[in-house]
Amino acid sequence: xxxxxxxxxxxxxxxxxxxxxxxxxxxxxxxxxxxxxxxxxxxxxxxxxxxxxxxxxxxxxxxxxxxxxxxxxxxxxxxxxxxxxxxxxxxxxxxxxxxxxxxxxxxxxx
Ligand SMILES: [Zn+2]
Numbered sequence: 055x056x057x058x059x060x061x062x063x064x065x066x067x068x069x070x071x072x073x074x075x076x077x078x079x080x081x082x083x084x085x086x087x088x089x090x091x092x093x094x095x096x097x098x099x100x101x102x103x104x105x106x107x108x109x110x111x112x113x114x115x116x117x118x119x120x121x122x123x124x125x126x127x128x129x130x131x132x133x134x135x136x137x138x139x140x141x142x143x144x145x146x147x148x149x150x151x152x153x154x155x156x157x158x159x160x161x162x163x164x
Contacts, residue, residue, distance in 0.1 A: 064120045064161075068127050071160055075134050077105050080123065082112035097122030099129050106130050124161065128154035 065080055085096075088111050092098045096118060099108045108126045110119050132139075132150045139147045146154075 059116070059120070061116060061119055061123075064123055067161070067164065068123065068157070071164075072127060072131065072157060074106060074127075074130055076101065076130075078108060078130065079105065080108045080110065082119070083109050085111040085113050097126045099126040101130065101133055120161075124157045125154060128157055 061082070069078075088095050088098060088109055092109075096111045096114050097108065099106060101107075108123065108130075110122050110126070112119075114122070128150055131153050132147075135149065137149060139145070139149070141147045
């Protein structure tokens, strides 16, 4: 992992290393808001057909925010692969795990 990182750096790094097919907006929101809208989540992502949005709890530590950003990013990449999931599309199938692992490894090696 780069020695001096910020959340913005992590976003830029992802956009460059793992570009998405659709525009993505990343927002830091209160944990209360994520809690109310999406249950006990630290991160959450949506896709409306043209744009993606990732919500991350702003009160989480920087490491946790970046970890969850990687996780949600992997979901979006997985959603856009034309390979049917054996589980529900928003769950963690083996292809999701591969993508997530690839992002994490690249991040820790960068
Ligand atoms: Zn997930």
